[in-house]
Amino acid sequence: MAQTATARILAEVAAALEGGPPVLVATVIDAPAGATAEVGAKMLVRPDGSSVGRLGDEILDAAVLDEAPDVFRRHSVETVYVDRSGQRLSRLDAAEGDVYQVMLEVHERPATLLIVGAGHVGKALAIIGDMCGFSVEIIDDRPEFANAERFPEADRITCGRFDEVLDGYPIDSNTYVVCVTRGHKHDETSLRLVAPSEAAYVGMIGSKRRVGAVLQHLIEDGINPRAVERVHTPIGLDIGAETPEEIAVSIMAEIIRARRGGSALSMREVVRPRRGVAPEDRERPSAKL
Amino acid sequence: MNEVFRELQVSLEAGTPAVVATVAATRGSTPRRAGARMLVRADGSSCGTIGGGCGEAEVIVAAMEAHEDGRPRLVRVDLTNPLDGDDKICGGVMDVFVERLAP
Numbered sequence: 001m002a003q004t005a006t007a008r009i010l011a012e013v014a015a016a017l018e019g020g021p022p023v024l025v026a027t028v029i030d031a032p033a034g035a036t037a038e039v040g041a042k043m044l045v046r047p048d049g050s051s052v053g054r055l056g057d058e059i060l061d062a063a064v065l066d067e068a069p070d071v072f073r074r075h076s077v078e079t080v081y082v083d084r085s086g087q088r089l090s091r092l093d094a095a096e097g098d099v100y101q102v103m104l105e106v107h108e109r110p111a112t113l114l115i116v117g118a119g120h121v122g123k124a125l126a127i128i129g130d131m132c133g134f135s136v137e138i139i140d141d142r143p144e145f146a147n148a149e150r151f152p153e154a155d156r157i158t159c160g161r162f163d164e165v166l167d168g169y170p171i172d173s174n175t176y177v178v179c180v181t182r183g184h185k186h187d188e189t190s191l192r193l194v195a196p197s198e199a200a201y202v203g204m205i206g207s208k209r210r211v212g213a214v215l216q217h218l219i220e221d222g223i224n225p226r227a228v229e230r231v232h233t234p235i236g237l238d239i240g241a242e243t244p245e246e247i248a249v250s251i252m253a254e255i256i257r258a259r260r261g262g263s264a265l266s267m268r269e270v271v272r273p274r275r276g277v278a279p280e281d282r283e284r285p286s287a288k289l
Numbered sequence: 290m291n292e293v294f295r296e297l298q299v300s301l302e303a304g305t306p307a308v309v310a311t312v313a314a315t316r317g318s319t320p321r322r323a324g325a326r327m328l329v330r331a332d333g334s335s336c337g338t339i340g341g342g343c344g345e346a347e348v349i350v351a352a353m354e355a356h357e358d359g360r361p362r363l364v365r366v367d368l369t370n371p372l373d374g375d376d377k378i379c380g381g382v383m384d385v386f387v388e389r390l391a392p
């Protein structure tokens with residue numbers, strides 16, 4: 001019986017990694033003496049809250065189901081500490097051997113980095129994005145740029161007019177979109193189509209003055225102001241980037257911050273402990289939409 | 290799909306158990322974060338990494354024990370002791386969950 005549940009869980013994990021809906025797997029990794037839930041017990045939770053398998057203690061199942069939405073949102077793997085009454089504890093408050101430790105792992109297909117514009121910055125971003133585990137997709141209207149020889153790291157390359165390609169292009173809440181075309185006209189055309197999407201992140205390159213005008217045009221054209229407001233533009237973190245490669249680093253740093261949460265300060269300036277802290281004590285990532 | 294899961298599927302479809310070691314929690318500086326995974330086969334070969342020299346050998350030993358007795362275990366890898374002189378310069382602690390998955 002337990003074996004069957006584990007096999008079903010592994011099959012759903014495999015489907016999630018291949019592009020199916022994300023799943024969360026909870027595994028009991030430590031249990032108090034005499035507890036009903038055994039170490040190694042697994043339960044799978046889907047984003048809609050339905051589940052497969054049980055951990056062996058209803059109180060623990062309930063605590064995991066309660067925690068699941070936050071863990072999905074953080075795309076993370078983390079361990080939670082739960083006492084026998086179902087109370088969440090921080091690691092520091094959890095007396096070892098006296099609490100359940102449950103590992104919560106989100107399994108999902110890799111996030112997509114959609115790069116609109118296959119120039120120098122686009123090329124550098126493709127390499128860094130691939131290195132960071134993103135599935136990289138490229139769009140450009142120039143066949144001599146949008147091709148597999150130039151982008152061996154891309155999973156999908158589309159050559160065509162930006163407005164035509166992006167109209168109806170699949171962009172979901174696990175997609176990060178970067179507009180880095182050769183001209184702000186193309187960036188504006190592209191942004192018009194991607195800003196209202198479900199994308200986890202939308203960024204556009206450009207100087208402060210220029211991007212202000214683009215955003216203004218979008219609002220005048222009736223694009224939802226909230227969608228326009230969330231666009232990261234000028235794009236990237238302020239690290240003094242100059243070259244296309246440095247700019248790509250700055251953009252990827254901003255994307256990682258949006259994805260994982262983080263202060264974007266130098267580590268030595270960060271005083272707040274970020275790990276082993278109960279979620280209620282953890283600062284919410286401000287860049288998360 | 291990532292390497293560890295692909296290899297796990299290959300093992301299970303071939304009817305052979307495999308041990309998966311997953312970094313469940315970390316504190317301090319550790320080579321990899323929670324979610325890093327390694328698969329260890331019964332012959333001791335492996336794929337994926339939970340951080341290499343820093344404590345990986347201990348986890349492989351635990352994985353071989355799990356192959357023997359089938360019991361899951363939580364291994365605490367302590368990288369804080371500089372006197373070990375054993376490449377443990379990272380300075381943190383990792384909790385690694387080691388479990389045998391059978392077809």
